[in-house]
Amino acid sequence: MTRDRTLELLSRAAAVLDREFGHLPGFESERATASDASSLQAVLDETARRLGDNYPYFHPLYAGQMLKPPHPVARAAYALAMTINPNNHARDGGRASSEMEIEAVREIAGMFGWTEYLGHLTSGGTMANLEALWVASQTQGTATHRRIVGSEQAHYTHNRISSVLKLQYSSVQADACGRMRLDSLEDELRKGDVGTVVVTLGTTAIGAVDPLPEILKLREKYDFRVHVDAAYGGYFKLIEDVLDEPAQAAYKAIAQADSIVIDPHKHGLQPYGCGCVLFRDPAVGLFYKHDSPYTYFSSKDLHLGEISLECSRAGAAAVALWATQKLLPLQPDGEFADALAKSRRAALDLDRRLRTDSRFEALAGCVPELDIVVWKMKAESTQGSSALAQSVFSACARRNLHLALVQLPQFWFGSAGSSRELGTCLRSVLMKPEHEVWLDRIWDELCGACSEMENG
Structure with missing residues (x-):
């Protein structure tokens, strides 16, 4: 779809949105008026020229880093939502967009086979992983078995996150395919102080998939939480049957994890930033419990702010994700x-x-x-x-x-x-x-x- 066509469709949708609020009395906005058009155009032209100083991330000849252009419907839906600028921290700040987030997250959880879960969007994978490891630490209370371990090929932020949480983090050696070595992992588990193992499905260096089924077997012996960092590779669950072993086996076992992170702003065709964290046990929501003097009294329904470490979050990100999944459902044959x-x-x-x-x-x-x-x-x-x-x-x-x-x-x-x-x-x-x-x-x-x- 051409850019002009996308803008035309966005203009039509904006008119539909305007009609939704057509019953309100008119007022003079302090935003830019027609008399400011020349100044606005000059600033936008300069902005476009500055943006030209970028690699062509949108083009197929850009085949370097993990940069994928958002789908046109995501860009348009995000822009449409920004005319309202909803905040998904509380329902009175993002009533419709909060519902859309709940629906979009439900479809992501369903992709992993979860119908009972707790989950929400975040500003990105780092924040999502932070929440997952924070919840893991809360489930273990003051126990000494709280050390976090992950492959040496796991994302470097896990070490940083552990430091923020004031928990020890240890790296486990990877094999020649970039996967976590089970013998090295068990060496760490025998020390008796590991509380959480980070399992990466899709390392950022080479896309390696850690041996999740075998790690789950070790969980039966050593009793630790399994956090799956599928920020990059999570959507490959949809095509698990065409993956080679052992990647296929890892994706088939993902529902047995305690928590999962996935980044819609990578393979999910979304603008930055849009991450997602999911917990298999909805009861972990109790760890988020807090009191607010003003944000939690407009509805008896669950507030997304009550299950998130972040407060203000862009409701537009949820709208863009919802629209994309409406157009392109998360189906194995889609x-x-x-x-x-x-x-x-x-x-x-x-x-x-x-x-x-x-x-x-x-x-x-x-x-x-x-x-x-x-x-x-x-x-x-x-x-x-x-x-x-x-x-x-x-x-x-x-x-x-x-x-x-x-x-x-x-x-x-x-x-x-x-x-x-x-x-x-x-x-x-x-x-x-x-x-x-x-x-x-x-x-x-x-x-x-x-x-x-x-x-x-």
Whole structure:
């Protein structure tokens, strides 16, 4: 859909919204009037020019970091809601948008197989993970078994969050596919002080999926909470049947977790920021209990502010998510799921090409589990490979192909030498469905950049 068409549809929807409040007496707004149009246009033009100083995140040739353009309906619904600017902290601040948040979160929980749960949207995955680990600490009270552990490939914010909560955090070694090592985890569990294990379904470095079923078996023996950080990979639950083992098994077991985090502003086609936290036991809502002198007396129904550490939250984020899921339901056989399948096929295609080209080295023991591909440049040393990766990264950018760089253990690629030595590698997040049909062009530009380097 073209931008002009989206704006036309938004204008029509705005007129519908105006009619909803047409019974109110008119008044003179202090907002910009027609006489200010020239000044407003000048500021917007300058804003547009400033925004041009960005990578083209919306384009298929941007295949670097986790940046996916919001769906047009999400952008339009967000803009429409901003004419009211609702606040989903309390129902009298966001009456309709609070209902829309409840409905949208219910569909996300249903995707994971939960009908009994507690959950809400957040300003992003970091805040969602903070809430999940805070609740975990509250369930354990003053017990000494409160240490948090996660894979060394888990998101770095878990360490920070634990520090904020004044809890100890320990990293568990990852295997050559970036997954948490069960033997290393059990070494930590034997110490007897672990209260929560963070299980990542979709690491931000390579999209690795931790072995959740086996970790759940360890929970039976050692009694700890399982928090699933699926901020990046959560939506792949919809296409679990086409994933390879053990990723498929991990997604099938996700309903047994104690808490789940997912980021709609990643694969969920939403603007920043929109995260979501879910708890399997609704009774954890008691930990949020507090008194407010003014926000909780307009309704007997549950206030989202009563189950959230955040206070003011953008109701527009809930409206955009609700509208997107209304257009693209979270169904395994739907259009939304099909887009995820295209991204995964693109990743497998790129990985296959890398493995057949002598200039590159792909991961030695595993193919991409989701839609992230990493590879190193072949060279005689880690230093040489790292320098070459930097050069190819820059050469690709000059050809308008934008990749990313990542530091990874070299033994993941079967390299000899120190198993823990880190080297600079290339990384591509193929999270746009268009990447599947653009893979030939992406490959041509990558190979062209390499040839450019070879020819000096």
